[in-house]
Amino acid sequence: xxxxxxxxxxxxxVGGAFVCSNAGDVIVSTSPPLLATATMNNIGRxxxxxxSAFEASGRPVSRLDVxxxxxxxxxNDIGDAIMFxxxxxxxxxxxxxxTVDVATAGWHKDAKIQKxxxxxxxxxxxxxxxxxxxxxxQQVWQLIESHTWPGAQNAQAV
Amino acid sequence: MADGxxxxxxQLALADILKMLCAGLQTGRLELSEGNARADIYLxxxxxxxxxxxxxxxxxxxxxxxxWQRGTFRFESxxxxxEVTITKSLEQLLSDAGRVAAEREAIARAIPAGDSTxxxxxxxxxxxxxxQPHEWLVITHINGQRTIADIAAAMxxxxxxVGKVVYRLMAAKLVEVHTDAPVVVAKATTSQAFFRAxxxxxxxxxxxxxxxxxxxxxxxxGSTRDSFPRELVSSLVERVASEIRETDQxxxxxxxxxxxxxxxxx
Numbered sequence: 453x454x455x456x457x458x459x460x461x462x463x464x465x466v467g468g469a470f471v472c473s474n475a476g477d478v479i480v481s482t483s484p485p486l487l488a489t490a491t492m493n494n495i496g497r498x499x500x501x502x503x504s505a506f507e508a509s510g511r512p513v514s515r516l517d518v519x520x521x522x523x524x525x526x527x528n529d530i531g532d533a534i535m536f537x538x539x540x541x542x543x544x545x546x547x548x549x550x551t552v553d554v555a556t557a558g559w560h561k562d563a564k565i566q567k568x569x570x571x572x573x574x575x576x577x578x579x580x581x582x583x584x585x586x587x588x589x590q591q592v593w594q595l596i597e598s599h600t601w602p603g604a605q606n607a608q609a610v
Numbered sequence: 611m612a613d614g615x616x617x618x619x620x621q622l623a624l625a626d627i628l629k630m631l632c633a634g635l636q637t638g639r640l641e642l643s644e645g646n647a648r649a650d651i652y653l654x655x656x657x658x659x660x661x662x663x664x665x666x667x668x669x670x671x672x673x674x675x676x677x678w679q680r681g682t683f684r685f686e687s688x689x690x691x692x693e694v695t696i697t698k699s700l701e702q703l704l705s706d707a708g709r710v711a712a713e714r715e716a717i718a719r720a721i722p723a724g725d726s727t728x729x730x731x732x733x734x735x736x737x738x739x740x741x742q743p744h745e746w747l748v749i750t751h752i753n754g755q756r757t758i759a760d761i762a763a764a765m766x767x768x769x770x771x772v773g774k775v776v777y778r779l780m781a782a783k784l785v786e787v788h789t790d791a792p793v794v795v796a797k798a799t800t801s802q803a804f805f806r807a808x809x810x811x812x813x814x815x816x817x818x819x820x821x822x823x824x825x826x827x828x829x830x831x832g833s834t835r836d837s838f839p840r841e842l843v844s845s846l847v848e849r850v851a852s853e854i855r856e857t858d859q860x861x862x863x864x865x866x867x868x869x870x871x872x873x874x875x876x
Contacts, residue, residue, distance in 0.1 A: 464625040465708055467701040486701060540708040546844035550864040557861040
């Protein structure tokens with residue numbers, strides 16, 4: 453996994469990359485880590501919820517691209533975990549996405565990596581509890597789940 | 611270990627060279643040249659400590675060279691920097707330099723050259739406007755005849771710093787900029803050699819439909835093979851990759867084309 457993240461961090465304008473479990477725990481990051489572990493955990497949790505929200509609304513996505521003033525975050529759903537790439541906003545996004553695809557393709561076939569991921573395996577929905585969300589987020593989540601979204605695929609309330 | 615490391619920026623991007631040298635905790639000087647321009651980056655035990663390019667040093671110099679995609683590099687180890695002008699980490703330095711470079715590009719688009727002449731706007735801007743002292747100083751030098759380079763020289767500042775202020779004054783509709791020379795922006799186009807490589811890799815994945823898939827993707831991006839902008843090649847490759855249904859073949863194609871993109875980056 454470290455080698456895959458290393459390949460990604462070699463892409464021009466990429467600062468670093470890390471992988472979080474669906475609960476937001478950091479599994480691996482480029483060395484030295486670009487962000488504090490607590491920050492990566494927070495990002496992991498929030499983005500895991502965002503993926504869950506899209507799924508609950510019947511519009512699942514596999515990538516999220518969040519652009520800030522001075523940096524850009526690519527989040528890639530890799531099944532039992534989420535891979536994050538932290539970049540300069542002007543990065544060549546297509547190159548980043550393809551490099552992520554190439555780097556993670558081998559992970560699904562690598563028994564050691566699968567074992568390592570399995571140790572952190574959690575359901576994304578399990579991270580969405582009353583205690584984990586503030587009141588407003590809880591209301592939004594209930595709205596997402598209860599609403600029938602036009603054109604939605606696989607919409608289901610849990 | 612990295613002593614004698616030489617090469618072409620078209621083959622190995624500057625960011626990648628620096629990442630490699632920093633990771634190897636190298637000390638020495640990385641000499642870069644692009645046409646007549648030269649720059650030196652000094653490292654000490656894996657940290658970048660000094661950058662010099664033209665008359666600029668530090669982060670300003672880094673912003674000038676961060677976008678270099680052609681030219682050559684040579685690393686000479688154990689050469690110490692005469693001064694320290696950089697204290698940021700490589701990631702932060704590249705990120706900030708990239709931002710400044712993008713800002714320079716935006717300013718260059720609005721104010722094409724140092725010989726552009728700013729003039730006070732004839733129309734009255736609406737609403738209240740707050741000016742910073744340095745912006746007012748630039749305004750006091752604007753007389754409709756002095757160029758940005760003239761103003762910069764009179765103020766003892768560089769063209770970019772003055773251009774940046776003029777850019778903000780233009781945005782506030784206080785100033786207009788005129789240039790005598792017509793601005794011709796030539797966009798770099800993609801070589802036919804790249805299309806041959808793309809066609810070969812696509813054909814290996816999808817067979818004889820390769821050319822049709824590529825032409826459709828080129829058209830979707832609003833262009834033609836003959837005039838395809840170089841800045842869109844990665845998007846083109848990604849579009850073509852999305853047409854390859856079989857995962858292993860798609861990944862192999864992406865791997866091949868990422869290598870090709872690096873080679874054709876010049």
